[in-house]
Amino acid sequence: MSFPDLVPDLARLMPGLRGRLVANQSMAELTWFRVGGPAQVMFSPVDADDLAYALAHLPNDLPVTVVGVGSNLIVRDGGIPGFVIRLTPKGFGAIERVGEAGLRVGAAALDKRVATIAAEAGLSGLEFLSGIPGTIGGALRMNAGAHGREMKDVVEHACAVGPDGARLVFTPADLGFSYRKSAVAEGVIFTAALLAGEPDEIPAIKARMADIARHREESQPVRERTGGSTFKNPPGVSAWKLIDAAGCRGLRVGGAMVSELHCNFLINFAAASASDIEALGETVRRRVLESSGVVLEWEIKRIGIPLELVQTRAVRLTGPKS
Template identity: 85%
Template sequence: MSFPDLVPDLARALPELRGRLVANQPMAELTWFRVGGPAQVMFTPLDADDLAYALAHLPRDLPVTVVGVGSNLIVRDGGIPGMVIRLTAKGFGAIESLGEGRLRVGAAALDKRVATAAAEAGLAGFEFLSGIPGTLGGALRMNAGAHGGEMKDIVREAYAVGPDGARLVLSLADLGFSYRRSAVADGVIFTGALLAGTPGDAAEIAARMAEIARHREEAQPIRARTGGSTFKNPPGTSAWKLIDAAGCRGLRVGGAQVSELHCNFLLNTGDASAADIETLGETVRRRVLETSGVTLDWEIKRIGIPL
């Protein structure tokens, strides 16, 4: 399917826009699951000023959705109406060492690249990021964590643009981090953050990152078409244990499958639709509720409309 082309009207309404507008951008090209319909219009801002200008002058009734590298995302088959904003490394991927254990990092910087930059600066505390697919912006949005660390441990302040185009500086308290979420309103778009670690031994940091890499290689289907961990861990247990106990390991719906290697991962085996993947996830949730009484909460973000 395709949406009406909004680009000509937006170009007229935003004459000073410097970023790129693309009508009906296929989202399956940009998500790790490789599924989903088009974005009605994709906007790639050149920098934070360009983003702020766009948000300040967009029609108020135009829906706005933000995506990163598509690692933790299901885009439904009908696509995403309105504008999809995608920050790229060119404008938002800088990593700058400020000394005193601090890094200033753009929202489009890959988490693994942030961990590597910290290691090169001799900073400990960032190693967990090497095992998280995605970018800093997504990590801020969901207080990403793994391997004993999470974003709240290293964030000192975050930078963002509000839905009205206002530039924001958010303190750690403003971010309101809790398990796999922040309290920041959905319409606020992260552009970067100030992070801080502690001086560490280079060999120990490298060993920890190598250990995380080995664990991911052995325990997770990292080379498959997947969106990462599908469900949040309920208090006191692991989602994968509940899924396994419910008999869902290897379960299929259409071209979607629960991973045999790690059953908190859903896979596109080659010809899955977004509906297949989401239906499989809901089937897993129902079976887990029936067998354990626990309701699993989605960790993967699901956006767009069904066909």
């Protein structure tokens, strides 16, 4: 199964592009669930200027999707039509100290690596990132948090590129952080951020990070093919408690299963398809609604199209950007 190859046409339309274009890149290779169809075109920009050039010159009718490291993502079995942007650590993974207590970090820097570099620099307040799978770009988009802290507590400003290629800078007020989301428009792509820490003793910081690692190991299926926390916590209650009370612990659909260790995690335990995982999540939502009256909201992002819609949703270029 594949989409029409757009790479030759895009290369002609954007001769100044420096990043890599790949047709029908397998997304199952890039997501932690290890499921999903291909990206019609995968673009890995060299730097923020290359990203801005691409966005400014893409054809207007070409859908654009941004993915990160694939830790909190279900790509449907039909894949992702259009232009898929994936920032890589080579171009967007730099981490450097700024002043006494700041860290400038690229959007593709792994959260855990940022926490580790901060600890080695004697900066506290960023330990919570060591318990969050994914990258800084995703953490900014969803105001990621754990162990009592969130991105809103540490972001000084964030840099981004708009859908028209414009370079943008967001203050904390601009970001509009709330529980597991920001107010920034979906078409905006984060490229970097300045994070604020606090000077502290390195052994004390590393001890707190060790506690976080031990807690994750004991309470979460970190060695399984999973996408992290599946549903947001409703006000005043933990999602896992509602799922457990609805009798969903260990529930299976095809090759997908609700974790018996932590039932707000779904697992690809036996060659599951993306549709297995999504159907399992929807079954959990239905059972929780029936048992408690609470509507669970997905925290995992679901993108792409079902397999049966590939032919009708395939993208073919019709002309240059106007």
